[in-house]
Amino acid sequence: MNPKFKNPRAKHNFIGRTCSITGIGSYVPQKVLTNHDLEKMVDTSDEWIRSRTGIRERHIAAKDEWTSDMGARAAQRAMKMAGVTADQIDLIIVATITPDMPFPATACLIQKQLGARRAAAFDLEAACSGFIYALEIAQQFIMSRTYDTVLVIGAEKLSSITDWTDRNTCVLFGDGAGAAILQNRDRAHGLLTVAMGADGEKSDLLFMPGGGSRRPATRESVDGRLHFLRMEGKETFKNAVQAMLSAADEVLRRCEIDIGKIKCIIPHQANQRIIEAVGQRLGARPEQLFINLDKYGNTSAASVAIALDEAVASGRISKGDLVLLIVFGAGLTWGAAVVEW
Numbered sequence: 479m480n481p482k483f484k485n486p487r488a489k490h491n492f493i494g495r496t497c498s499i500t501g502i503g504s505y506v507p508q509k510v511l512t513n514h515d516l517e518k519m520v521d522t523s524d525e526w527i528r529s530r531t532g533i534r535e536r537h538i539a540a541k542d543e544w545t546s547d548m549g550a551r552a553a554q555r556a557m558k559m560a561g562v563t564a565d566q567i568d569l570i571i572v573a574t575i576t577p578d579m580p581f582p583a584t585a586c587l588i589q590k591q592l593g594a595r596r597a598a599a600f601d602l603e604a605a606c607s608g609f610i611y612a613l614e615i616a617q618q619f620i621m622s623r624t625y626d627t628v629l630v631i632g633a634e635k636l637s638s639i640t641d642w643t644d645r646n647t648c649v650l651f652g653d654g655a656g657a658a659i660l661q662n663r664d665r666a667h668g669l670l671t672v673a674m675g676a677d678g679e680k681s682d683l684l685f686m687p688g689g690g691s692r693r694p695a696t697r698e699s700v701d702g703r704l705h706f707l708r709m710e711g712k713e714t715f716k717n718a719v720q721a722m723l724s725a726a727d728e729v730l731r732r733c734e735i736d737i738g739k740i741k742c743i744i745p746h747q748a749n750q751r752i753i754e755a756v757g758q759r760l761g762a763r764p765e766q767l768f769i770n771l772d773k774y775g776n777t778s779a780a781s782v783a784i785a786l787d788e789a790v791a792s793g794r795i796s797k798g799d800l801v802l803l804i805v806f807g808a809g810l811t812w813g814a815a816v817v818e819w
C-alpha cells in the first residue's frame with residue numbers, strides 16, 4: 479500500500495493493475511498573436527486583456543494546419559517519451575471541440591498520420607474538460623484489461639470558431655495540442671483517481687449555435703455568425719470557480735490527502751483570476767499553482783495537457799510528486815484528477 483495515503487483509491491491494491499502516464503508531449507503552432515496585435519483588430523488593449531485574464535499572447539495555427547496535425551505532433555512527442563511505437567497503441571481518444579470536420583473522427587485522421595493501424599479510434603467532446611474525461615476513459619479500458627496502451631490527445635484549433643470581430647471572446651483563446659500515453663505499469667506514475675461532472679442546465683453559457691443538426695450551415699447561419707463560439711463571461715466565471723473547487727475537493731477527499739501534499743496544481747488555463755480564486759479557496763500556496771496561460775490563452779481540451787507537459791519539462795514535477803489536475807468547460811462540464819508522477 480502506498481504509504482502516502484491512508485485510504486488510497488489506487489486500484490492496483492485490489493485489481494493488480496495501475497494506470498500510469500508513461501509519456502507526455504505537446505505542440506503549439508509557430509505563429510504568435512500578441513495582445514498588441516489584437517489592439518489593431520478590435521477595440522481592446524493589452525492592459526485590459528492582461529489585467530482581466532492574465533493572457534499576453536496566444537499561438538494561432540496556419541490556414542493549412544489542422545487539429546489532427548497538431549494532435550499528431552503532440553502524440554509523437556508523448557510516444558517518444560514513453561518509448562512506444564505506433565503499432566503498440568491499442569486505442570486513440572481525441573478530446574476536441576474543433577475536429578478537422580464533423581466526421582470522420584479526428585482520432586481516425588491522427589491514427590492515419592501516426593500509422594497506428596492496430597488502434598481503435600474515437601473523438602470525445604467535453605469541451606475544455608475533455609482531456610480529464612479522456613484520461614478517465616483510458617484508465618477504465620486499462621483497468622478492465624481491455625487495452626494496455628492508450629493514446630489520449632487534447633487538440634484544438636479554436637481560431638477556426640473564434641469571432642475575430644467580438645472583443646468579448648476573441649482575446650481569450652488559442653490553438654495547440656497535448657498528448658499522453660497511458661499504460662498498465664507499476665505503481666509509479668499512477669493515475670490515482672479521477673472525478674467528472676456535468677450540468678446541461680447551463681449549456682447556454684458557452685456554446686456554438688450553428689453547424690449541428692439544430693442549425694445546419696446555411697447562408698443565413700453564416701450571415702448570423704452562428705458558426706462562432708458565444709459566451710456569457712461573468713456567469714461562466716462564477717460557475718468555473720465553484721465547479722473546479724468541488725471537483726478538486728472530491729478527488730482530494732477520495733485520496734485522503736491535504737492540499738499541502740500536492741506538489742503542483744495544474745488548473746484549466748482560462749483566466750488567471752479563476753485560477754487564483756480556486757487556489758486561494760483550496761488553501762493552496764501560490765507556488766503550487768502552475769500557470770502558463772500568459773503564453774497560450776485558453777486552448778480548451780489541450781490546456782491542461784500542454785501545462786502538464788511544460789511542468790514536467792521545466793522540472794516543476796519530478797518522479798513521485800503528487801499532481802492535481804482541475805478542469806472546467808462548456809456543457810457545463812468539469813473534472814479533477816490526482817496523479818502520482
Ligand SMILES: CC(C)(COP(=O)(O)OP(=O)(O)OC[C@H]1O[C@@H](n2cnc3c(N)ncnc32)[C@H](O)[C@@H]1OP(=O)(O)O)[C@@H](O)C(=O)NCCC(=O)NCCS
Pocket residue numbers: 521522523526527530531606645646647649709710711712714715718748749752776806807808
Ligand atoms: C471574459 C472575461 C475576461 C470578462 O471579464 P469581466 O471582468 O467579467 O468583464 P465584463 O464582462 O464585466 O466586461 C466589462 C467591460 O469590458 C468590456 N470588454 C469585454 N471584452 C473586452 C476587451 N477584450 N477589451 C476591452 N474591453 C472589453 C465589456 O464590453 C464590458 O464593457 P461595458 O461595461 O461597457 O459593457 C471574464 O468574464 C472571464 O474570464 N470569464 C470566464 C471565461 C472563461 O473562462 N471561459 C472559458 C471557460 S472554459
